[in-house]
Amino acid sequence: MCLxxxxxxxxxxxxxxxxxxxxxxxxxxxxxxxxxxxPLTIPExxxxxxxxxxxxxxFHSQVCYERSLTILGLDAFKWHDKKHPPxxxxxxxxxxxxxxxxxxxxxxxxxxxxxxxxxxxxKLEGISFVTRGIRDADLVLEKLKAKYGASPTxxxxxVQNRIGASFDAFYAIWIFPDLQAAFHSVSETLDHGLVIIDxxxxxxWREQRLKAAAKDKHPL
Numbered sequence: 001m002c003l004x005x006x007x008x009x010x011x012x013x014x015x016x017x018x019x020x021x022x023x024x025x026x027x028x029x030x031x032x033x034x035x036x037x038x039p040l041t042i043p044e045x046x047x048x049x050x051x052x053x054x055x056x057x058x059f060h061s062q063v064c065y066e067r068s069l070t071i072l073g074l075d076a077f078k079w080h081d082k083k084h085p086p087x088x089x090x091x092x093x094x095x096x097x098x099x100x101x102x103x104x105x106x107x108x109x110x111x112x113x114x115x116x117x118x119x120x121x122x123k124l125e126g127i128s129f130v131t132r133g134i135r136d137a138d139l140v141l142e143k144l145k146a147k148y149g150a151s152p153t154x155x156x157x158x159v160q161n162r163i164g165a166s167f168d169a170f171y172a173i174w175i176f177p178d179l180q181a182a183f184h185s186v187s188e189t190l191d192h193g194l195v196i197i198d199x200x201x202x203x204x205w206r207e208q209r210l211k212a213a214a215k216d217k218h219p220l
Contacts, residue, residue, distance in 0.1 A: 027176035065098045126202025131193035137185035148174040
Protein backbone atom coordinates (compact mmCIF):
# COMPACT_ATOMS: atom_id res chain seq x y z
CA MET A 1 0.00 0.00 0.00
CA CYS A 2 1.36 3.41 -0.98
CA LEU A 3 1.83 5.80 1.94
CA UNK A 4 3.00 9.37 2.65
CA UNK A 5 0.80 11.95 0.91
CA UNK A 6 3.19 14.22 -0.94
CA UNK A 7 5.76 11.84 -2.34
CA UNK A 8 4.85 8.14 -2.27
CA UNK A 9 1.59 8.56 -4.12
CA UNK A 10 3.55 10.13 -6.96
CA UNK A 11 5.22 6.76 -7.52
CA UNK A 12 1.81 5.06 -7.37
CA UNK A 13 0.59 7.55 -9.95
CA UNK A 14 3.45 6.71 -12.29
CA UNK A 15 2.67 2.98 -12.02
CA UNK A 16 -1.04 3.52 -12.65
CA UNK A 17 -0.28 5.60 -15.72
CA UNK A 18 1.62 2.67 -17.17
CA UNK A 19 -1.18 0.28 -16.24
CA UNK A 20 -3.97 2.38 -17.67
CA UNK A 21 -2.77 2.81 -21.23
CA UNK A 22 -5.65 5.27 -21.57
CA UNK A 23 -5.92 9.02 -21.81
CA UNK A 24 -9.01 11.07 -21.08
CA UNK A 25 -10.06 13.44 -23.85
CA UNK A 26 -11.32 16.43 -21.86
CA UNK A 27 -9.90 18.40 -19.00
CA UNK A 28 -10.80 21.11 -16.53
CA UNK A 29 -7.77 23.22 -15.63
CA UNK A 30 -9.27 24.72 -12.48
CA UNK A 31 -9.73 23.43 -8.94
CA UNK A 32 -11.57 25.08 -6.01
CA UNK A 33 -11.76 28.29 -8.03
CA UNK A 34 -8.00 28.38 -8.73
CA UNK A 35 -6.62 27.89 -12.23
CA UNK A 36 -3.60 25.74 -13.03
CA UNK A 37 -0.77 27.43 -14.89
CA UNK A 38 -1.74 30.83 -13.44
CA PRO A 39 -0.55 32.79 -10.38
CA LEU A 40 -2.68 32.62 -7.26
CA THR A 41 -5.24 35.40 -7.16
CA ILE A 42 -6.10 34.92 -3.49
CA PRO A 43 -4.39 37.03 -0.78
CA GLU A 44 -1.94 35.89 1.85
CA UNK A 45 -3.61 35.01 5.14
CA UNK A 46 -3.53 37.78 7.75
CA UNK A 47 -0.86 37.72 10.44
CA UNK A 48 -1.11 38.44 14.11
CA UNK A 49 0.00 41.90 15.23
CA UNK A 50 3.76 42.14 15.05
CA UNK A 51 4.66 39.00 13.15
CA UNK A 52 3.94 36.45 10.47
CA UNK A 53 2.18 33.91 12.64
CA UNK A 54 -1.11 33.22 10.93
CA UNK A 55 -4.53 33.33 12.53
CA UNK A 56 -6.39 30.05 12.90
CA UNK A 57 -8.25 29.18 9.70
CA UNK A 58 -11.61 29.42 11.47
CA PHE A 59 -11.08 33.19 11.73
CA HIS A 60 -10.44 33.74 8.03
CA SER A 61 -13.11 35.79 6.32
CA GLN A 62 -11.97 34.76 2.84
CA VAL A 63 -9.89 32.14 1.07
CA CYS A 64 -6.18 32.87 1.55
CA TYR A 65 -2.78 31.17 1.50
CA GLU A 66 -0.13 30.49 4.12
CA ARG A 67 3.53 30.05 3.34
CA SER A 68 5.41 26.93 4.32
CA LEU A 69 7.36 27.11 7.57
CA THR A 70 10.28 25.36 5.87
CA ILE A 71 10.32 28.04 3.18
CA LEU A 72 10.10 31.00 5.56
CA GLY A 73 12.32 29.72 8.34
CA LEU A 74 11.49 29.82 12.03
CA ASP A 75 12.49 33.47 12.45
CA ALA A 76 9.55 34.63 10.35
CA PHE A 77 7.16 33.14 12.90
CA LYS A 78 8.73 34.72 15.97
CA TRP A 79 7.03 37.65 17.67
CA HIS A 80 8.27 41.03 16.44
CA ASP A 81 7.93 44.61 17.62
CA LYS A 82 8.79 48.09 16.34
CA LYS A 83 12.46 47.65 17.17
CA HIS A 84 12.57 44.22 15.58
CA PRO A 85 10.22 44.30 12.58
CA PRO A 86 9.31 41.07 10.81
CA UNK A 87 11.36 40.16 7.74
CA UNK A 88 10.22 41.37 4.35
CA UNK A 89 8.90 38.32 2.57
CA UNK A 90 9.77 37.68 -1.06
CA UNK A 91 7.05 37.15 -3.66
CA UNK A 92 5.80 33.63 -4.13
CA UNK A 93 8.20 31.90 -6.49
CA UNK A 94 9.41 28.55 -7.69
CA UNK A 95 8.74 25.22 -6.01
CA UNK A 96 7.02 26.77 -3.05
CA UNK A 97 4.53 24.67 -1.19
CA UNK A 98 1.74 26.71 0.38
CA UNK A 99 -1.49 25.79 2.10
CA UNK A 100 -4.79 27.20 0.92
CA UNK A 101 -7.01 28.05 3.87
CA UNK A 102 -10.78 28.41 3.71
CA UNK A 103 -13.24 30.06 6.09
CA UNK A 104 -14.64 27.38 8.34
CA UNK A 105 -18.01 27.22 6.61
CA UNK A 106 -16.48 27.27 3.12
CA UNK A 107 -14.05 24.36 3.44
CA UNK A 108 -14.58 21.97 0.51
CA UNK A 109 -16.77 19.03 1.51
CA UNK A 110 -14.26 16.43 0.36
CA UNK A 111 -11.18 18.01 1.98
CA UNK A 112 -10.46 17.09 5.59
CA UNK A 113 -8.21 20.12 6.13
CA UNK A 114 -6.31 22.63 4.05
CA UNK A 115 -5.54 22.24 0.37
CA UNK A 116 -1.80 22.18 -0.35
CA UNK A 117 -0.50 23.83 -3.50
CA UNK A 118 2.67 23.55 -5.57
CA UNK A 119 3.79 26.79 -7.20
CA UNK A 120 6.48 26.78 -9.86
CA UNK A 121 7.58 30.10 -11.32
CA UNK A 122 4.82 31.60 -9.16
CA LYS A 123 2.15 29.61 -11.02
CA LEU A 124 -0.13 26.91 -9.63
CA GLU A 125 1.03 23.53 -10.90
CA GLY A 126 -0.44 21.07 -8.42
CA ILE A 127 -2.66 20.58 -5.41
CA SER A 128 -3.20 17.85 -2.85
CA PHE A 129 -5.59 17.36 0.03
CA VAL A 130 -6.43 14.72 2.59
CA THR A 131 -9.88 13.12 2.66
CA ARG A 132 -11.65 11.24 5.46
CA GLY A 133 -10.56 7.82 4.28
CA ILE A 134 -13.05 4.99 3.97
CA ARG A 135 -15.83 7.11 5.52
CA ASP A 136 -16.29 9.29 2.45
CA ALA A 137 -14.34 7.43 -0.25
CA ASP A 138 -17.45 6.90 -2.39
CA LEU A 139 -18.46 10.57 -2.09
CA VAL A 140 -14.99 11.78 -3.11
CA LEU A 141 -14.93 9.37 -6.05
CA GLU A 142 -18.33 10.59 -7.25
CA LYS A 143 -17.22 14.24 -6.97
CA LEU A 144 -14.10 13.47 -9.02
CA LYS A 145 -16.11 11.55 -11.60
CA ALA A 146 -18.50 14.47 -11.92
CA LYS A 147 -15.53 16.74 -12.68
CA TYR A 148 -13.29 14.45 -14.74
CA GLY A 149 -15.57 11.68 -15.99
CA ALA A 150 -15.40 7.94 -15.39
CA SER A 151 -11.91 6.96 -14.30
CA PRO A 152 -9.79 5.34 -17.02
CA THR A 153 -8.12 3.27 -14.30
CA UNK A 154 -9.64 2.02 -11.05
CA UNK A 155 -7.58 -0.48 -9.06
CA UNK A 156 -9.23 -2.21 -6.11
CA UNK A 157 -7.07 -3.19 -3.14
CA UNK A 158 -7.45 -4.48 0.42
CA VAL A 159 -5.95 -2.78 3.47
CA GLN A 160 -5.70 -3.88 7.09
CA ASN A 161 -5.89 -2.01 10.36
CA ARG A 162 -3.62 -2.71 13.32
CA ILE A 163 -5.68 -5.64 14.56
CA GLY A 164 -5.76 -7.29 11.16
CA ALA A 165 -9.29 -6.44 10.02
CA SER A 166 -9.50 -6.01 6.23
CA PHE A 167 -11.20 -3.20 4.33
CA ASP A 168 -11.80 -2.43 0.68
CA ALA A 169 -9.74 0.39 -0.81
CA PHE A 170 -8.88 1.61 -4.29
CA TYR A 171 -6.74 3.85 -6.46
CA ALA A 172 -8.32 5.93 -9.21
CA ILE A 173 -6.54 7.95 -11.86
CA TRP A 174 -7.54 10.35 -14.62
CA ILE A 175 -5.01 11.21 -17.33
CA PHE A 176 -5.34 14.28 -19.55
CA PRO A 177 -2.90 15.81 -22.04
CA ASP A 178 -1.86 18.49 -19.53
CA LEU A 179 -3.26 17.23 -16.22
CA GLN A 180 -3.22 14.12 -14.02
CA ALA A 181 -5.57 13.43 -11.12
CA ALA A 182 -5.21 10.58 -8.63
CA PHE A 183 -7.26 9.46 -5.64
CA HIS A 184 -6.08 6.96 -3.05
CA SER A 185 -9.10 6.09 -0.90
CA VAL A 186 -6.87 5.05 2.04
CA SER A 187 -3.51 6.67 2.71
CA GLU A 188 -1.49 6.01 5.88
CA THR A 189 -4.58 5.28 8.04
CA LEU A 190 -8.18 4.20 7.44
CA ASP A 191 -9.50 7.68 8.19
CA HIS A 192 -7.18 9.39 5.70
CA GLY A 193 -7.35 9.30 1.93
CA LEU A 194 -5.49 11.48 -0.54
CA VAL A 195 -6.25 13.39 -3.73
CA ILE A 196 -3.49 14.80 -5.92
CA ILE A 197 -4.17 16.86 -9.04
CA ASP A 198 -1.12 18.03 -10.97
CA UNK A 199 -0.16 19.56 -14.24
CA UNK A 200 2.59 17.70 -16.05
CA UNK A 201 5.07 20.20 -14.62
CA UNK A 202 3.74 19.67 -11.10
CA UNK A 203 3.84 15.89 -11.47
CA UNK A 204 7.47 16.07 -12.63
CA TRP A 205 8.27 18.18 -9.55
CA ARG A 206 6.78 15.51 -7.24
CA GLU A 207 8.69 12.79 -9.07
CA GLN A 208 11.92 14.72 -8.64
CA ARG A 209 11.27 15.19 -4.93
CA LEU A 210 10.42 11.50 -4.57
CA LYS A 211 13.70 10.45 -6.16
CA ALA A 212 15.64 12.89 -3.97
CA ALA A 213 13.92 11.62 -0.81
CA ALA A 214 14.56 7.97 -1.75
CA LYS A 215 18.23 8.51 -2.56
CA ASP A 216 20.63 6.90 -0.12
CA LYS A 217 22.30 9.77 1.73
CA HIS A 218 25.14 7.51 2.92
CA PRO A 219 25.76 4.83 0.28
CA LEU A 220 27.96 1.89 1.17
